[in-house]
Amino acid sequence: xxxxxxxxxxxxxxxxxxxxxxxxxxxxxxxxxxxxxxxxxxxxxxxxxxxxxxxxxxxxxxxxxxxxxxxxxxxxxxxxxxxxxxxxxxxxxxxxxxxxxxxxxxxxxxxxxxxxxxxxxxxxxxxxxxxxxxxxxxxxxxxxxxxxxxxxxxxxxxxxxxxxxxxxxxxxxxxxxxxxxxxxxxxxxxxxxxxxxxxxxxxxxxxxxxxxxxxxxxxxxxxxxxxxxxxxxxxxxxxxxxxxxxxxxxxxxxxxxxxxxxxxxxxxxxxxxxxxxxxxxxxxxxxxxxxxxxxxxxxxxxxxxxx
Amino acid sequence: xxxxxxxxxxxxxxxxxxxxxxxxxxxxxxxxxxxxxxxxxxxxxxxxxxxxxxxxxxxxxxxxxxxxxxxxxxxxxxxxxxxxxxxxxxxxxxxxxxxxxxxxxxxxxxxxxxxxxxxxxxxxxxxxxxxxxxxxxxxxxx
Numbered sequence: 001x002x003x004x005x006x007x008x009x010x011x012x013x014x015x016x017x018x019x020x021x022x023x024x025x026x027x028x029x030x031x032x033x034x035x036x037x038x039x040x041x042x043x044x045x046x047x048x049x050x051x052x053x054x055x056x057x058x059x060x061x062x063x064x065x066x067x068x069x070x071x072x073x074x075x076x077x078x079x080x081x082x083x084x085x086x087x088x089x090x091x092x093x094x095x096x097x098x099x100x101x102x103x104x105x106x107x108x109x110x111x112x113x114x115x116x117x118x119x120x121x122x123x124x125x126x127x128x129x130x131x132x133x134x135x136x137x138x139x140x141x142x143x144x145x146x147x148x149x150x151x152x153x154x155x156x157x158x159x160x161x162x163x164x165x166x167x168x169x170x171x172x173x174x175x176x177x178x179x180x181x182x183x184x185x186x187x188x189x190x191x192x193x194x195x196x197x198x199x200x201x202x203x204x205x206x207x208x209x210x211x212x213x214x215x216x217x218x219x220x221x222x223x224x225x226x227x228x229x230x231x232x233x234x235x236x237x238x239x240x241x242x243x244x245x246x247x248x249x250x251x252x253x254x255x256x257x258x259x260x261x262x263x264x265x266x267x268x269x270x271x272x273x274x275x276x277x278x279x280x281x282x283x284x285x286x287x288x289x290x291x292x293x294x295x296x297x298x299x300x301x302x303x304x305x306x307x
Numbered sequence: 308x309x310x311x312x313x314x315x316x317x318x319x320x321x322x323x324x325x326x327x328x329x330x331x332x333x334x335x336x337x338x339x340x341x342x343x344x345x346x347x348x349x350x351x352x353x354x355x356x357x358x359x360x361x362x363x364x365x366x367x368x369x370x371x372x373x374x375x376x377x378x379x380x381x382x383x384x385x386x387x388x389x390x391x392x393x394x395x396x397x398x399x400x401x402x403x404x405x406x407x408x409x410x411x412x413x414x415x416x417x418x419x420x421x422x423x424x425x426x427x428x429x430x431x432x433x434x435x436x437x438x439x440x441x442x443x444x445x446x447x448x449x
Contacts, residue, residue, distance in 0.1 A: 251421075253421060253424070253425075255424055255425070255427075255428045256428060256431060257424075257427065257428065257431070258424050260420055260421060260424055262416070262417045262420075262421065264413065264417065268409075270412075270413045270416050270417055271416070272416045272417055272420060274420055274424075286420075288416050290412055290413065290416055292409050292412075292413075
């Protein structure tokens, strides 16, 4: 029910457009490519600008079973501007099951957190994704279920979560390069609802995306692929409610032996993430983050075996 | 300062005078009393005074000269300018230091790894090219 009402306005507006244009243009609007999922419209910018930065030491072993050891300080969220860090260490054990139709992932950590993910293709077009996190702290466990429907030139998704969380989104290709999408959500526990729109324009040289939501969030991103190896990315996040804006600029360099990602943002924060391939299936990771304003410097190194 | 020193000296002089007078009165001789008075007057008022006066005038001259110099507007201006310059230069030095630290660390994080990795990649390509020319094999892409 929610999907039908939610997706109705963007559907009608976006599908009407290609039919009108169809007569006087050569582009075959009946064979538009399928857009990428609504949640992943910032995918390229995220890949370049948001690497998994960490502080301390980590060791990941992924060969059949998934094992990960992490040692290092962990930040405790606090109201004051000073960051409080406590040294922690944890071990994570995981198991994967991968089949063309069904994928299961499970992770358990020494502090009692359990993470489970399911991805299952019910039919050719309909797929189900599940995500659950269980902790020993009360009210911190949560679960989400996603039902994806992939059409010929559109995608829609229905979300269901605990805490009476309902959501739906829809994305439609308008031209071979341009796609528009919209979403609605309702969080019953917090009595909040919202609506959002997104647009994405991608060619093989660049990707530009924009997203607006009624929560006050405006996110714009732009990725320029300079060559096969190099891409430059920038993004701008603006929150209308708190009147805060952050912009960041980053590069993503993929060489034969390594992948290097660097970023600098308007909060005075510079970071770099280097993945060096030492051997087949053996990666060395270096991570650095400098927050000049908070005087918070984070450095990490790690090793990944497998993949 | 000078006046208080002078007062002290005067009181010291009075004490010695009194002691002399008392000795003279003990002797009960008017001539001797007169003589003592005379000697006392000669010694205390002239000799001592001359010495102290010389010192005082010397000090006052130096102090007056130095006061004149130190209170002159040029010196005050110069002092103020110097202190301001010191403060400004300290601030400038500190801020340039901070800026250099930020720029240096940012460069170290963002640019140095990139340079190193590009250099390594270049070297790899060269080695592959050399191998290709020596062995006659085609360089493998990637």
